[in-house]
Amino acid sequence: MFRVPEEVASIARDIKGMKIRGAGKIARAGAEALKIAAQRYEGPTDPERFKGYMEQVARYIVSTRPTAVSLPNAVAFVMKQLREAAGGFRELVDTVVRAADDFIRNSLRAVETIGRIGARMLRSGDTVLTHCHSTAALSILVTAKKTGREIKVYTTETRPKFQGRITYKQLVEAGVEAIQIPDSAVRSIMKRVDKVVVGADTITSDGALINKVGTSQVALAAHEARVRLFVAAETYKFSPASVHGVPVLIEERPPDEVVPAEWLKRNPGVKIRNPAFDVTPPEYIDAIITEVGVIPPKAAAIVLRELFGYSYEAEKLVLVAAEHDEAGVYY
Amino acid sequence: MVWLTSRVDQLYSIMGSTEAADYALREALGIIREAGSMKELRRELAHFAANVIKARPTSALMLNTFRDILITLRSLEGGLDEAKKLLAEKVESWITRAKEAVERLAEIGARRIPDKTRILTHSYSYSVIRTLEKCVTQGKRIEVVVTESRPTGEGLATAETLASKGIPVTLIVDSAARFVMKDIDLVLLGAEAIAANGAVVNKIGSSLIALAAHEARRRVFIAAGTYKFSVETVFGELVEIPSLPPSTVLSRDELKLLGEDYRAWFPLMDVTPPEYIDAIITEMGMVAPEAVPLVLRELYGAWPPRLPDIDELLEQLSR
Numbered sequence: 016m017f018r019v020p021e022e023v024a025s026i027a028r029d030i031k032g033m034k035i036r037g038a039g040k041i042a043r044a045g046a047e048a049l050k051i052a053a054q055r056y057e058g059p060t061d062p063e064r065f066k067g068y069m070e071q072v073a074r075y076i077v078s079t080r081p082t083a084v085s086l087p088n089a090v091a092f093v094m095k096q097l098r099e100a101a102g103g104f105r106e107l108v109d110t111v112v113r114a115a116d117d118f119i120r121n122s123l124r125a126v127e128t129i130g131r132i133g134a135r136m137l138r139s140g141d142t143v144l145t146h147c148h149s150t151a152a153l154s155i156l157v158t159a160k161k162t163g164r165e166i167k168v169y170t171t172e173t174r175p176k177f178q179g180r181i182t183y184k185q186l187v188e189a190g191v192e193a194i195q196i197p198d199s200a201v202r203s204i205m206k207r208v209d210k211v212v213v214g215a216d217t218i219t220s221d222g223a224l225i226n227k228v229g230t231s232q233v234a235l236a237a238h239e240a241r242v243r244l245f246v247a248a249e250t251y252k253f254s255p256a257s258v259h260g261v262p263v264l265i266e267e268r269p270p271d272e273v274v275p276a277e278w279l280k281r282n283p284g285v286k287i288r289n290p291a292f293d294v295t296p297p298e299y300i301d302a303i304i305t306e307v308g309v310i311p312p313k314a315a316a317i318v319l320r321e322l323f324g325y326s327y328e329a330e331k332l333v334l335v336a337a338e339h340d341e342a343g344v345y346y
Numbered sequence: 347m348v349w350l351t352s353r354v355d356q357l358y359s360i361m362g363s364t365e366a367a368d369y370a371l372r373e374a375l376g377i378i379r380e381a382g383s384m385k386e387l388r389r390e391l392a393h394f395a396a397n398v399i400k401a402r403p404t405s406a407l408m409l410n411t412f413r414d415i416l417i418t419l420r421s422l423e424g425g426l427d428e429a430k431k432l433l434a435e436k437v438e439s440w441i442t443r444a445k446e447a448v449e450r451l452a453e454i455g456a457r458r459i460p461d462k463t464r465i466l467t468h469s470y471s472y473s474v475i476r477t478l479e480k481c482v483t484q485g486k487r488i489e490v491v492v493t494e495s496r497p498t499g500e501g502l503a504t505a506e507t508l509a510s511k512g513i514p515v516t517l518i519v520d521s522a523a524r525f526v527m528k529d530i531d532l533v534l535l536g537a538e539a540i541a542a543n544g545a546v547v548n549k550i551g552s553s554l555i556a557l558a559a560h561e562a563r564r565r566v567f568i569a570a571g572t573y574k575f576s577v578e579t580v581f582g583e584l585v586e587i588p589s590l591p592p593s594t595v596l597s598r599d600e601l602k603l604l605g606e607d608y609r610a611w612f613p614l615m616d617v618t619p620p621e622y623i624d625a626i627i628t629e630m631g632m633v634a635p636e637a638v639p640l641v642l643r644e645l646y647g648a649w650p651p652r653l654p655d656i657d658e659l660l661e662q663l664s665r
């Protein structure tokens with residue numbers, strides 16, 4: 016039995032309901048939720064009881080979006096420090112708060128650094144295509160504009176939830192020339208595109224990209240047209256679980272995101288498939304832009320070894336995040 | 347002329363090009379019936395033809411049928427009643443011909459689709475739907491996956507139609523086409539026009555699906571009658587791809603949210619190169635896209651086909 020503070024439950028609901036979007040925001044929300052859970056803890060001040068409570072909160076938070084790899088990473092980052100911490104109840108609470116703040120600060124800086132590095136890879140006059148809404152990809156496009164590179168950006172609408180409209184608005188607000196296209200038009204537009212920049216939900220140890228559904232066909236169309244494709248990804252998007260052989264579950268979302276519930280009721284014979292993500296093979300990716308530098312996709316293992324090492328403890332940690340065992344499509 | 351604009355406007359809301367042509371032909375019958383003099387008949391029918399061709403600029407079917415009707419119109423000499431009778435017969439023969447051709451190609455296409463096949467289709471095509479229905483008639487257990495086909499969303503109508511016939515159907519967003527491709531056995535699409543080199547003009551997103559099918563080594567078939575072959579492309583004409591203004595695609599609320607100066611490009615069609623197409627299913631049999639000239643020669647009795655230019659025809663008749 017454990018009670019989750021209302022503020023934490025509310026963050027969990029927002030992550031689950033996709034009110035909090037983008038892996039960076041989800042990760043920071045996860046760290047923030049742990050911080051609040053520690054600060055609002057009202058149980059016995061026994062250090063072991065507190066640690067046990069935090070483990071449960073950690074699993075609860077991770078379970079809201081099992082495929083958002085940044086979420087277990089953020090949680091693992093904070094929990095690792097709590098587990099290793101010694102001292103009394105107060106010190107443990109402080110450890111959680113400090114670790115969460117560190118994660119949030121580093122994560123915010125990562126987006127900025129990726130923007131700076133990625134902008135160097137664009138030239139004035141470039142036409143760029145982007146898909147969905149990615150804070151890291153957006154940072155590259157906006158930084159390019161800020162550093163005097165005049166670019167034009169095509170943004171997909173990104174059905175079913177139209178996250179591309181957020182990208183469109185944010186580009187326009189930053190003074191970047193933006194034009195929206197339907198997802199079905201990505202091959203048509205590709206001849207006019209110089210570079211594709213997309214974000215990442217997860218990068219596996221073999222260099223595959225799991226990202227918003229449609230990304231893999233954008234990449235395929237870019238490959239066909241010999242247009243370069245860059246992935247903007249903070250290092251916490253790299254899946255430590257994939258090193259240990261844990262497959263990534265491709266989340267399938269409710270049908271009423273695609274068509275209204277009344278339509279479904281009128282057409283009971285129609286089934287809806289609504290995968291949230293798809294898998295882009297490393298062959299279609301030219302480079303991954305991270306806050307620690309540009310790497311070829313198949314070098315993902317380097318980043319993973321540097322960040323998480325390879326140990327029994329690391330394996331145990333990722334298996335906690337990989338506890339979900341649902342039917343579905345895995346990569 | 348208010349009535350004419352409203353008749354032509356209907357063409358935007360009629361989804362498949364076969365249905366759009368059928369509608370235009372039936373409207374043409376009305377115009378023929380109402381004409382009070384030869385002069386009026388020539389002027390009104392030519393005017394209507396010019397407008398429907400403009401309203402559906404990618405539709406080879408529209409162009410081919412109305413060119414043929416205009417050729418008859420130009421050759422008419424006798425009295426008004428005789429002219430009306432001849433023209434009505436011409437128009438009716440086209441209505442029947444299109445119907446029969448779809449039935450015939452659907453029969454051929456269904457024969458090519460094996461039992462227990464999972465088929466991916468896109469948008470809304472009458473020829474595709476008839477082919478799938480024939481599969482069921484032939485006792486084949488098929489499953490269909492259809493994309494919603496943004497920006498206009500005709501995939502929903504396809505899903506509705508197939509489900510009402512008891513065919514198991516799954517609806518996906520356009521972005522999920524590559525995701526489902528591994529679960530698909532073959533892709534079946536319709537066509538708006540087929541160019542001289544075998545390239546297929548069809549609803550936006552078709553070429554992306556064909557590319558994904560090619561990547562996954564899935565076959566792509568096009569269900570389209572021979573009247574969809576674009577004769578103009580033999581002489582180097584390019585098929586122009588119209589796009590829709592955002593105001594016709596988005597709701598008022600959406601437009602408000604996106605701001606007054608919202609910039610978007612919503613093309614209606616795209617072009618699938620012949621390399622990604624395995625065969626075109628026509629009423630004259632299945633042919634590789636590269637064999638289009640062969641079919642055109644049979645159809646028009648000569649290669650290259652000798653047909654009057656549509657603009658010249660329209661000009662002569664409106665004089």
